[in-house]
Amino acid sequence: MFRRLTQFFVALVQKYLPDPFLFAVILTFVVFLGGVFLTDNGPYQMVQHWGNGFWKLLTFSMQMVLVLVTGHALANSAPIKAVLQGIAAAAKTPTNAVMITAFVAAIASWINWGFGLVVGALLGREMARQVKGLDYRLIIATAYMGFLTWHGGLAGSIPLSLATSTDWSFKLTGGINVGQTIFAPYSLIIALALILTLPLLARFMIPPEEEVFAIDPALLETKAPAETPAKMRTPAEKIENSPVISLALTAVALVYLIHHFSKGGSLNLNIINFIFLFAGILFHWTPRRYINALYEAVKGSGGIILQFPFYAGIMGMMISSGLAAMISQWFVSVSTPFSFPFFSFLSAGIVNIFVPSGGGQWAVQGPILIPAAMEIGVDTGRAAMAIAWGDAWTNMIQPFWALPALGIAGLNARDIMGYCIIALLYSGIIISIGLLFL
Numbered sequence: 001m002f003r004r005l006t007q008f009f010v011a012l013v014q015k016y017l018p019d020p021f022l023f024a025v026i027l028t029f030v031v032f033l034g035g036v037f038l039t040d041n042g043p044y045q046m047v048q049h050w051g052n053g054f055w056k057l058l059t060f061s062m063q064m065v066l067v068l069v070t071g072h073a074l075a076n077s078a079p080i081k082a083v084l085q086g087i088a089a090a091a092k093t094p095t096n097a098v099m100i101t102a103f104v105a106a107i108a109s110w111i112n113w114g115f116g117l118v119v120g121a122l123l124g125r126e127m128a129r130q131v132k133g134l135d136y137r138l139i140i141a142t143a144y145m146g147f148l149t150w151h152g153g154l155a156g157s158i159p160l161s162l163a164t165s166t167d168w169s170f171k172l173t174g175g176i177n178v179g180q181t182i183f184a185p186y187s188l189i190i191a192l193a194l195i196l197t198l199p200l201l202a203r204f205m206i207p208p209e210e211e212v213f214a215i216d217p218a219l220l221e222t223k224a225p226a227e228t229p230a231k232m233r234t235p236a237e238k239i240e241n242s243p244v245i246s247l248a249l250t251a252v253a254l255v256y257l258i259h260h261f262s263k264g265g266s267l268n269l270n271i272i273n274f275i276f277l278f279a280g281i282l283f284h285w286t287p288r289r290y291i292n293a294l295y296e297a298v299k300g301s302g303g304i305i306l307q308f309p310f311y312a313g314i315m316g317m318m319i320s321s322g323l324a325a326m327i328s329q330w331f332v333s334v335s336t337p338f339s340f341p342f343f344s345f346l347s348a349g350i351v352n353i354f355v356p357s358g359g360g361q362w363a364v365q366g367p368i369l370i371p372a373a374m375e376i377g378v379d380t381g382r383a384a385m386a387i388a389w390g391d392a393w394t395n396m397i398q399p400f401w402a403l404p405a406l407g408i409a410g411l412n413a414r415d416i417m418g419y420c421i422i423a424l425l426y427s428g429i430i431i432s433i434g435l436l437f438l
Contacts, residue, residue, distance in 0.1 A: 006205045010137075010418030017414040020303060020399040020406075024310040031314050031354055035321035046317055053316015054309050060357075061308040063269050065301045068404040070276035071118030072297035073290065077283030084126040094134045094206055097127040098142045099199035105146025106195040110153035114272045120146050121405035129217045135207055136215040140409040141419035142202040144402050148427050151392035152191045156182060157358035158366075158388040160266070162381070169366060173380050180381035186438035187385050193430050201426055205419055213415075227288070240288040246281050253278035300407030311400055315355045324351050324364040332372045340378045341386040341435040344369050348390025349428075356400040358391050382435065389431045396424035 018026070028050070035046045074080055087104065091097040101123050109116025120143030128136045151158065159181035161167040169176075181187065207213075233241065253274065260271065284290040318324040331347035332340075347369075348361060355361055365387055373383035395401045397420060399413035406413060 002204050003207065006419065006422050007207060007211070009421045010207075013414050013418035013421070017417055020403065020413045021307050021310075023399055023413070024307050024314070027314055027354060028310060028317075031317045031321075031323065034323055035317055038326065039321045039323060041321045046321060049317045049320035050313040051316075052320070054313040056316065057308050057312035057357075061304060063273060064304050064308065064404060066273040066277070067114045067118060067269070068301050068304065068407050069294055069297040070273055070280055071114075071122070071404075072300070072408055073293040074276050074280040074283065075118070075122040076293045076296070077280060079283045080122075081126075084123055085130070087123060088126040088130045091127055091131050094131060094212075095203055097131045097134050098139060098202040098206060101127055101139055102142045102145060102199040102202045103195065105143045106149045106198055107146075109146045110149040110191055110195065112155045112272055113147065113150035113153070114155075114269050116146055116150060117144075117401070117404050118276075118408070120144065121408040124405075125220050125409060128215055129220045133209065133212060133214065135212045136409075137213045137411065137415045138202070138205060138207065138419055140405060140411055141416035141423075142198075142205075144405050144416060144420065145198055145202065145396070145423045147395055147401060148198070148392055148423065149191050149194050151358055151388040152182065152187050152385065154182065155268070156388050158362045158384055158391070161359070161362055162384055168363075169370060169384075172370060172374075176381050176384065180379075181385050181388075184381060184385070186382070186434050187389075189438055190389065190431055190434035193434070194427060197426075197430070198423070201423065205422060237288075240291075241286045243285050245287050246285060246290070250278050250282040300410065303403045303407060307400070307403065311356060315357065315360055318351070318354050319360070319364055324355060325368055327351055328365045328368045332368065335372075335376070337376050337378055338436070340373060340376060341382050342432055344373075344383055344386035345390040345393070345431060345435055348387040349394040352391045352394045353398050356395070356398050358388070361387060361391050386435050389435065393424065393427060393431060396420040396427070 017023070032043075032046050032050065035041045035049070036043055041049070075084065087100065088097070091100050101120065104123055105116055105120030108119040121140060124139040124143035127139050128134055150156065159176075159178055162169055162173065162176040162181060163178055164170065165175065227241070230241075239245070257271075257275070265271065280293065281287070281290050284293055327350055328347050331343040335343045344365075348365060351361055351365060355364060366384070369383055369387060370380055373380050397417065399406075399417065402413055402416065402420075406416070
């Protein structure tokens with residue numbers, strides 16, 4: 001029965017889910033009409049909100065492109081390939097493959113969301129290359145499911161913001177340390193439950209042998225361009241193929257990283273990209289090899305470049321029109337002290353579909369939900385984590401965050417979202433129980 005339910009959602013999504021770009025366009029019109037009919041903003045004002053927000057994710061868009069291309073290029077280096085191949089070699093069957101991938105991806109995402117997205121997708125590719133009879137769509141979906149743990153993890157933007165003196169919430173709460181959010185028992189139990197049970201969930205979604213979407217392993221091989229023999233290289237080519245430059249660059253980068261972390265610096269997205277970039281330069285050994293690997297990786301970044309400005313426009317309309325605040329306020333109005341974390345979780349999940357950014361959600365929903373929690377006597381750390389878990393939850397049906405993984409895998413959102421709906425339903429139960437009863 002579970003397998004039939006999975007296949008129902010897979011078939012449904014394959015038939016009706018549009019390309020992620022068209023999904024963003026449809027959301028744009030939905031929010032536009034919602035602003036016109038549900039708020040006091042007219043069509044002209046909504047257009048202005050859309051246009052004013054359209055380019056506000058440029059920095060973040062470039063960061064996400066770099067997550068994709070530097071992570072992909074790093075994974076195509078000999079040392080990282082060896083690690084991925086070693087992990088994949090432990091998976092002798094499709095069942096082992098999906099369970100190992102789900103476990104590794106969930107832990108990696110809890111450590112850092114950018115790291116988890118890339119590692120999960122690359123491990124999924126390697127599993128598909130090595131394990132016979134493995135459904136390629138399922139293994140990439142399984143890798144993406146691990147992303148559910150990110151906002152309850154070490155790089156969760158909302159709990160880290162709460163502990164930062166420069167955040168708007170600090171004057172209101174006096175600061176809430178990570179012991180009350182990320183490392184609170186209920187949040188740790190939720191994260192641990194997902195890490196341990198997502199592999200079992202993935203195992204039960206394995207399709208019958210006759211329905212397996214297999215892929216030729218040769219299509220997943222990345223062949224390096226032929227190199228000019230050393231004796232025939234021009235002076236320019238000798239420089240391009242010299243490891244001295246790579247070693248010198250890596251040494252400088254290492255000095256900077258030591259300084260950064262010794263001064264209390266965090267493992268943020270820029271640092272993740274910095275590490276991916278220079279580790280790739282080192283592991284490819286010569287500049288020419290790294291350039292070739294990067295050029296190959298860039299091919300999958302088109303979706304990010306095209307779609308992120310549209311989501312910035314959607315966010316602009318949601319925030320400036322007051323739609324996001326309206327959704328949050330409605331859920332507050334029907335909450336009791338017991339149900340408040342649950343309804344905050346639901347409202348965050350809904351808002352996340354239109355504002356798929358943890359920081360953006362915190363800026364919109366935090367100023368409404370945190371004062372409300374304080375007024376009715378709900379622990380503010382729990383209320384904030386309810387927003388954080390809600391943000392992570394509906395990423396399973398929001399293709400925005402799947403784009404880097406899809407770019408690495410060479411798949412479309414409709415190839416994995418049917419499986420992700422099952423993960424959405426399952427994780428929603430786990431997270432709700434944790435927020436209400438633990």
